[in-house]
Amino acid sequence: MPKIDLDAIPAITTTGYPSPYDRDVRGRSWRSLNQPGGLADFVANHVTLAPGSWSAQRHWHEGEDEFLVMVSGDAVLVDDQGRTPLRPGDCAVFPKGDGNGHCIVNEGDSPAIFVVVGLPERTDCHYPDIDLRVDGPTQVYTHKDGTAY
Amino acid sequence: MPKIDLDAIPAITTTGYPSPYDRDVRGRSWRSLNQPGGLADFVANHVTLAPGSWSAQRHWHEGEDEFLVMVSGDAVLVDDQGRTPLRPGDCAVFPKGDGNGHCIVNEGDSPAIFVVVGLPERTDCHYPDIDLRVDGPTQVYTHKDGTAY
Numbered sequence: 001m002p003k004i005d006l007d008a009i010p011a012i013t014t015t016g017y018p019s020p021y022d023r024d025v026r027g028r029s030w031r032s033l034n035q036p037g038g039l040a041d042f043v044a045n046h047v048t049l050a051p052g053s054w055s056a057q058r059h060w061h062e063g064e065d066e067f068l069v070m071v072s073g074d075a076v077l078v079d080d081q082g083r084t085p086l087r088p089g090d091c092a093v094f095p096k097g098d099g100n101g102h103c104i105v106n107e108g109d110s111p112a113i114f115v116v117v118g119l120p121e122r123t124d125c126h127y128p129d130i131d132l133r134v135d136g137p138t139q140v141y142t143h144k145d146g147t148a149y
Numbered sequence: 150m151p152k153i154d155l156d157a158i159p160a161i162t163t164t165g166y167p168s169p170y171d172r173d174v175r176g177r178s179w180r181s182l183n184q185p186g187g188l189a190d191f192v193a194n195h196v197t198l199a200p201g202s203w204s205a206q207r208h209w210h211e212g213e214d215e216f217l218v219m220v221s222g223d224a225v226l227v228d229d230q231g232r233t234p235l236r237p238g239d240c241a242v243f244p245k246g247d248g249n250g251h252c253i254v255n256e257g258d259s260p261a262i263f264v265v266v267g268l269p270e271r272t273d274c275h276y277p278d279i280d281l282r283v284d285g286p287t288q289v290y291t292h293k294d295g296t297a298y
Contacts, residue, residue: 001230001233002226002228002233002241002242002243002249002251003226003233003235003239003240003241004239004240004241004242006240033216033240033242036242037241037242037244038214038242038244038247039214039216039242039244040214040244040245041191041213041214041245041267041268042190042191042214042216042266042268044216044240044266046240064190065187065188065189065190065191067182067188067191067193067266069218069220069264071218071220071237071238072237072238077151077152079151081150084150084151084152086152088220088221088237089220089221089262090152090153091152091153091155091182091193091195091264092151092152092153092186093151093153093182093185093186093187093188094151095186095187095188095189096189096190098187100151102151113238115218115240117191117193117216117266118190119190119191
């Protein structure tokens with residue numbers, strides 16, 4: 001069945017962020033859209049942000065584009081250029097290597113839902129605001145200097 | 150600016166389909182989401198179907214997955230399994246090589262809008278209902294036996 005039964009997909013609410021960076025994403029849940037339909041060429045995730053939740057700490061990827069489609073609710077895209085409201089139907093692109101850290105924040109009173117698409121992550125991810133980094137080859141979170149948490 | 154200004158992207162309303170297969174997609178317009186934001190890892194298109202329009206002739210790709218997010222309006226997904234309503238927020242996956250021809254039809258009274266994502270098309274595309282085929286290496290439409298239109 002090409003249409004995905006979202007309710008049948010387990011929602012993931014955990015994060016690999018070390019404390020205290022995990023707090024901002026506590027209201028985030030996401031579902032992988034790859035497994036049920038056999039999607040293999042890229043990664044697609046369905047993300048729900050409870051009121052107050054962030055999609056992620058502000059970050060950018062060295063080697064993978066990200067593409068976002070806002071599905072329902074309102075949210076704010078935060079990046080180096082400031083704050084941009086996102087409404088259902090809005091699309092956004094975060095090109096690899098642009099150095100523009102971004103995240104989505106739900107400042108409203110109802111859930112904000114979006115779908116995000118990208119290639120599997122294999123490169124460093126940078127967090128301009130905090131002492132965090134993802135090491136490309138291992139995809140493990142480290143301090144900015146590469147030491148372990 | 151990561152958020153894409155859809156109104157600034159030219160809408161494409163032409164099709165490469167030979168007559169009479171072009172008629173069903175006359176109410177289709179689409180915008181490429183790659184150019185304005187610098188998206189390069191995959192192809193993303195924003196598609197609007199006027200009432201009565203089809204997204205495409207029913208088809209499947211040998212070598213590229215397709216992923217769809219319904220953004221607004223209602224539509225019907227038509228494939229080998231029958232007819233499946235699509236509403237805003239619904240997602241669908243069309244895995245490469247599955248032999249299940251699919252298309253989206255707007256049977257309603259208002260526009261139906263979706264975003265579709267895939268890798269650049271490089272393989273044969275098959276149209277089970279009509280005498281049409283896309284040749285992989287050239288991406289040219291031919292008869293099913295490979296002769297030119």
